[in-house]
Amino acid sequence: MGTSSGGRRVGRPRVVQRPDSGLEPRAELLAAAAELFTTHGYAATTTRAVAERAGMRQASMYHYVSGKEELLAELLESTVTPSLAYARELLADDATPAAERLRALCRADVELLCAGPHNLGALYLLPEVRAERFAAFRAVRAELKDAYRQLIAASVSASVSATASAATAGAAGGASAKGELELRTDLVFGLIEGVILVHRSEPERPAREFASATADAALRIVGV
Amino acid sequence: MGTSSGGRRVGRPRVVQRPDSGLEPRAELLAAAAELFTTHGYAATTTRAVAERAGMRQASMYHYVSGKEELLAELLESTVTPSLAYARELLADDATPAAERLRALCRADVELLCAGPHNLGALYLLPEVRAERFAAFRAVRAELKDAYRQLIAASVSASVSATASAATAGAAGGASAKGELELRTDLVFGLIEGVILVHRSEPERPAREFASATADAALRIVGV
DNA sequence: ATTATCTATAGATCTATAGATAATGC
């Protein structure tokens, strides 16, 4: 295990020595890529910049990853996987009211992405993500969105059957019930995403509070 | 005037002739840049790609613009300027209730950006926009956000004084009144931005309806 | 012997300029 600090390392020494970050070289590369991709963009970030920030020369990076794409793929998945795992737990928990579970998912999602050192949420929007290479990530994300959809549907139907006030549901006739659900899902998903982006401008606000306020806003949008 | 179609044009003919688009060369370049920047990203778009899509050779582009940056700057300003103009009108109109004006601004903003052929809203998020070169754009955008802030403040105070139900205002003690306003503004602004991005996935939904639904959602977030 | 790193570089770009060319205008 102890490859990190301590004993001398195998292999030719790095030309520029730095205070041991405690991270494995691959993790150092990922951290460097996260910072550079979010601040300068993916296409504008060179392999040299990533490697050098991770403390090694450009060519040495290829000992650990196949190139920039692999770094992006891994970063993308690392942002969405924890949210999805939590979403699955929530979907399975049929003891808690749906609205409460929806609230919990919104909070967790915003907090996870706002609390990290970089704005990894912004990576979702890179045009490069549409490439075939990142299909796996897009699938995971679609599954997360579907979890939102299910929780919203359950929240709405619980609210309607409880209060019988169909007025809250807006123009939900019944014919366009599916369209209504799709619309609410897009509004909530848009809020979550947009709010994460806006947060970057005001990073001094505690992520915890902000996530909680966003979750409240999401429930108000859904109308429960 | 009639430089567009009709009579023969001055100068060496283009090597690849195309059905006259009716646009001036500079406008053709802007349209090409809009498409490429939004689909492939700014850094990943080459001057060659822009020029060729506009029907001219790479070098000819420099006859009209100084480079990619100028194209981006112009596209950015063209997306935010109409919204800001409308926001100023609304701020001046003290005959209409604030909540109604806020609703109108949200609608217009979403509709303007969703109705266009490309997702110009996504350009806001390019990391390159943080560069000094685009300070003018960022200033315009900050002014637009301030218009939101003012309309939200006016909506809330009208609502509170009318119904005296301070409960709607959430945890608005009074000490953190400014923080509350800032929070609501970020939530609404985040919703507007996020929703524009989400819309791209489902472009078959009419922009008009979607904008209207978003405006309703914004008012529910604000709590009026 | 194995490993992690290095230096060097070929090949493929991409930008922006220089200078030529093929139209119209007068």
Next chain:
DNA sequence: ATTATCTATAGATCTATAGATAATGC
């Protein structure tokens, strides 16, 4: 003469590979 375009290209990258090197391990 003026204009819009073209071709050609210098200079500056950037990526990914080849092969050398300087450690540790046995």
